[in-house]
Amino acid sequence: MKLKFIAAAALAVCASLYAEARKIHTIGDSTMATYDENTTVTRGWGQMFQQFFKGDITVNNRAKNGASSKSFYEESPYWQSVKKQIEPGDYVLIQFAHNDEKSNGCDGDELKAYYKSIGDETKANATDYRGTTASGTYKEYLRKYIEETRALGATPVLVGAICRKYFDGNTIRRNGRHDLGDKFDLIKDGKLTTGNKVSADDHTYDYPYQMKLVADEMGVQYLDLTTATKELYESYGDAKANELLFDGNGSTHTSAMGATLIARLAAQLMQKAGILTENINLTSDLSVNPSTLDFGQAYKGQTITKDLQINGFDLTPEEGTVSVTASNGLLLSADGENYTSTATLSYKGGNLIGSVKVKYEFSAAGDVNETITVTSGDKTVTVPVTGKCIELADGVPTSAYWRLEKDDECATEGPVSSLGETYSEMKLQKYSSPNANTTWPEGTGFDATRKTQRNIIEGESWPAGEIDEVSTRYIEFAAKPAKGTKLNVNEISMYVCGCGGNGMRCKIYYSKEDNFANAVNIADFSGAMKANDMMEVKATPVLELNENETLRVRIYPWYNGAATGKTICVSDVKIAGVAVDSTSGINTTDSTEQKAAKVYNVNGMRQSGLQKGLNIIVENGKAVKKVAVK
Template sequence: MKSILSKLFIIAFVFCSIISAKAQITIHTIGDSTMATYDPNTSDIRGWGMMFQQFFNSGVTVNNRGKNGASSKSFYMEAPYWTTVKQQIKAGDYVLIQFAHNDEKNGGLDGGTDAANPINGTDYRGTNPQTTYKEYLRKYIDETRALNATPILATSLVRKYFNGASIKRSGLHDLGESFSLPTTDHTYDYAFAMQEVAIEKGVKIIDLTSLTKTLVESYGDAASTAQLYVSADSTHPTALLGTLTARLCAQEMVKQDILASYINTSTDVLINPTACDFGDAYTGQTLTKEVTITGFDLVPAAGTFNLSVSDGFLIAANKTDTFGSSIDMNYTGGNLTFTKFYISVTQSVGGTQSGTLTVTNGTVTKIIPLIANFITLTGGTEVNLLWPLITNNTPVLQGPATVVDQTHSGMNVQSYAVPNATTTWPVDSNAYTTRKTQRNLIDGGAWPAGEIDEVSTRYIQFGISAAQGTELNIDLISMYVGGAGGSGMRCRISYSTDDFATTSVAGEFTSMTSNTMYAVSKIPVLKIPYGKTLKLRVYPWYSSASTGKTICLADVKIHGIAMPASNLSVDQFSENKLKWIVEDGFIKIKNASLNSKITIYDLTGREVLKSSIISSDSSIESPKNRGIYIGKVESKEATKTIKFLVP
């Protein structure tokens, strides 16, 4: 079966990244927020799934589908998640399954069959470890095998629940203590239940609970608080814990001979990500990428690594530092401490900016490709959609677009009122002193205890669609958000164009001061063709059990430029036109204009394949060396630049 990744069509403006199917294995990681991918610009959390790729060579791609707030039940039942993962799985792939944190929501008891029918108002995500939890693990295993892929189970990393120098039973996902059960009784032990399913179904299991228990206890309570877990709670990993957990998983996979030949066992320098794709930006916009580095058993045992970037890119040790062309990192004892640094890029004209990050101490040298794409929007009609949310939820629309009315799930509008007589706003304007907001309350009025992340079925939604005959290019999402009545309100603001099968984050607040409104502003690069919809959701939760607390919203805004669908600029193209597939050592091109000319360049701009003429459907030999390349297709109608990967 051909790789689904290798069939991705070219989309979105000037270029698109394409992954080859040639001998490519994908590990699909499914789990909860401790595994999920986060935006470094909005959160300090780093799920271990987003750190996993650096431990594999080019023959394996990690497709991290970990989802905030997911349990084994909710990930299976809610349409955007397991259903869409299965569509990505091909024969020969692996599915790594890690659930427990949110299965514990009802203290080891079931929470109902679905979100609309919870048991006595409980959180429906909850599962009993001996029944429902095992049933869903079996479903994942059986359905993965039906797709000729290999399931792997992984117990969950520990919570930072210390009792002296040791992690408590509840931190190990064993809730038996709350039922006064002896330690030998595993009735409410999720890790033990998963191990039983592994034996029953003949599936290999990675015991991350035991592995991270040893790791976290070696740091101790104070150091774990300072270095391994984010300050907001005792569950979510920092970049360091995310990386160490991913490394433990990879090491255990080698021990169990799971994809061992593909795993990077290098003990010198590890850099994540292994290729820095900044994605798309509008001209003049600055993109910043967080990169991590760590080194082991280095030669010489003490020295300095120089990290330098090529022209067009800048580097700094901290976001607040002045960015330049290089930085130095000293190390001793043969090890380079796990460190974050940052690379930025901006460009005043449209087109692809490519370059390299070079890391060297004179003995060890690593080169990481860098690439970004900049887009200039010319012409078109401005679109501005605003929900003031002062007295009602009626939006104001300027320009050609279609409004998707505000809706609530698990939430309702309590009133339109000021958060407080002395509300603090991030704007210096008398008009905001007494400004009303939309105050939203959880259905039933009572916020549950123990929530530390979003609930996928509780949200406030807004949206916009392109008008017929146009494509809508979104260049701003913004709003004001705050909590009234207490300082425990939390929220994540996310957006999606595919009903949240894939999600981007516009803002995230793990700490909010009562009666304070916060500004959210995100500059996405989104092209919404006619027939597609951008949905924007605010997912609220509260830090403790409470009643009457509201999340306040004001001035929700979506801005963009509507371009006539029949009059796109020459560097834009739709997914149903030119198609580019890298497969079996060849580049296969379909729907190219007659007598088009193609040229291939590497990331330094060196021409690696001289210009040749192609017809509508052609096949040319791909470059021999693995890496990221740039293809330029020229015709009478347009010039198109395509980024692609040769593994």
């Protein structure tokens, strides 16, 4: 009896510890994902979700561009890494459908197998495996997420996918609500039929409806964000919704305003369902996202710009202004062009959804601790601003450089080795100029005759219906430091363009994880690739690469419609930084003292003086000459 009492008491203590969730993990696709404000105006609603919670609640937005219920589960960087972050008492919000429709109602693997069975390798190669069947494999993957979330002691919540802005008159049509019943493909009895249709009351191909069935079957809460966004878009109408709620690149991805309103709808649905009601904050008269603005690490002399989202609902008076003031060193802009220490946002109707850009130049090594004050009437919100300015330690200038004019050879300088260029579902077409009218950015010295590496999708036919990256299709460049050295990377750069039409799109990321987890976006050309116009990509990451780590840079291309023969041109890929011996690192202290000349070998190892072989003389952190000793 005593043991039973102790066990019951222990369970009660555990229950009290986890009575209030610490994290809400959001998993889904690009409509939920987090975006870099310096590369795109697109925002996902998961990115805006945090501001609608109070208390000890943290939103961990792990949604991934291009993910379907299948690909997010099957590809190692995603669901498996999220599970490691889930703790008992957490919630997991699950939204998929957009990319589950990739095979127009068929399962992608089944469709690929069908094409192979009839000997059509071209169509088999062009088939996107991410597709699921609404009433079949889609539901199977949802069940997996639910079961595995519960096994971790957390609570799964299914969320209907937000609508696409597909208007038919004044209403969102059927396929905009992720119901493919008006036109779908079907494999039955070994045959593929296309353009099939079922009645409006047949929900066999309706993804949100099938998700609701899984929720009922497994006793899971279902948030009908599909209907909520349908009503939101219809309340604005096609033109106004396009102007205010979307990012200007189609009918799927939202702007900051659209993402914020959808995030608020999701919080309202949670409150209505009785989920974390004590922690939901819907009627705050002023909120700022993020609540702490962290610039992260930056090199001395680097300038970084961040977005600060400022929202107000039920503001009094109903018409007025919100003032934003920055402390010393920070600059603000409401229009993205004119920067001062203050900014003003106007609002009407008691509601404000706006943002200011915050710019900071890292001029002295050490920690950054500044503040931004947001004021509306007698309401004031103070936002801490943090960061760290660092200096590179003395070392050897190092780079891996792929010119890509006639081959894929990599020229290296310093203690670094290239792991070469690799392809996944892409291939080299040829080396040539994109076009006789090709333009290059000023200062390159290149003209239209300069050759580039032209790459094309396997099978040479780009599929229809792609609006975002495909996680299994990419071009990769990789490099790693030599043994015994550490590489402090401070540049990743290249030139890219589309060739053969204006429909080429791409995103570019880097990661030092073997499975490309925690990838960082450095370029987003979701709607801005003009054919034959070479565009520069240049990022300044603060990245320390140890001798056993590899830096991978990936280009993820897609085309915005079915097309044949279109290529993506790549040129002058560079990974650069400063190499030091593995016991050195990044210098975070400011010093104005003149640094004495130091001697390093070609592997970046510090030497007491000139030694046999090639010696590199470094003064003030820069290599000034090389000395060979026989």
